[in-house]
Amino acid sequence: MRSKVTLHVVSSLDGFIAKKDNSVSWLHNSGGVYQAGVSISQAEAAAFVKAIDCYVLGSRTYEHALELGWPYGDTPTVVVTGRKLPSTRTSVEFYSGDLKTLLDQQLAPRYRNIWLVGGAMLSQRFLELGLVDEIRLTIAPILLGDGLRLFGGSRTEERWDLKNVVAYKNGFVELSYSAPSV
Numbered sequence: 745m746r747s748k749v750t751l752h753v754v755s756s757l758d759g760f761i762a763k764k765d766n767s768v769s770w771l772h773n774s775g776g777v778y779q780a781g782v783s784i785s786q787a788e789a790a791a792f793v794k795a796i797d798c799y800v801l802g803s804r805t806y807e808h809a810l811e812l813g814w815p816y817g818d819t820p821t822v823v824v825t826g827r828k829l830p831s832t833r834t835s836v837e838f839y840s841g842d843l844k845t846l847l848d849q850q851l852a853p854r855y856r857n858i859w860l861v862g863g864a865m866l867s868q869r870f871l872e873l874g875l876v877d878e879i880r881l882t883i884a885p886i887l888l889g890d891g892l893r894l895f896g897g898s899r900t901e902e903r904w905d906l907k908n909v910v911a912y913k914n915g916f917v918e919l920s921y922s923a924p925s926v
């Protein structure tokens with residue numbers, strides 16, 4: 745069984761993944777209807793989420809997710825942190841240490857479809873280490889003007905291969921890229 749790491753992130757048009765005040769309404773508000781776009785049913789969305797075997801989160805994303813109301817159900821979730829954080833759910837494990845070791849020794853033997861949720865800092869670390877197989881970047885139809893930059897600390901130049909584009913009726917666009925083959 746070969747595992748695959750997908751980095752999934754939603755960005756504003758101007759490249760932010762979170763507002764300064766951490767509010768998230770921008771993630772759900774659509775603009776006008778894009779008639780040529782597709783929409784997915786609740787059943788399709790549920791089947792998609794069911795196929796995810798494991799989520800990986802940075803500690804700040806974890807803390808924000810707890811505040812918002814846990815969106816990851818009972819799917820196994822690994823939170824990367826150097827702190828001792830309170831355990832809130834049986835599906836959550838904490839990890840501190842080398843990220844390649846996390847992937848090779850703890851995740852890959854157990855999970856096939858691994859979703860790296862973010863945030864910006866943890867995604868950056870995974871990308872720098874070459875641990876991401878696919879980037880799924882959803883662009884929301886909004887300019888935020890300020891906030892937390894997607895890939896803000898990126899220091900590498902690397903071309904990725906576009907694999908798929910899906911435009912939704914609500915104006916969101918999902919771009920899928922695979923890692924460059926070596």
Ligand SMILES: NC(=O)c1ccc[n+]([C@@H]2O[C@H](COP(=O)([O-])OP(=O)(O)OC[C@H]3O[C@@H](n4cnc5c(N)ncnc54)[C@H](OP(=O)(O)O)[C@@H]3O)[C@@H](O)[C@H]2O)c1
Pocket residue numbers: 752753754755760761762766801802803804805806808809824825826827839840841843861862863864865866867869892
């Ligand atoms: N738009 C989207 O799709 C999206 C997706 C995800 C998150 N977000 C938003 O992004 C924000 C959080 O992102 P962020 O970049 O500030 O933080 P983050 O990546 O969620 O978490 C950063 C923390 O992860 C831990 N960490 C990272 N690398 C580590 C390593 N190698 N070893 C040990 N610990 C490590 C550290 O935790 P400790 O400090 O605990 O040691 C670090 O402070 C939130 O507002 C969240 O809602 C948006």
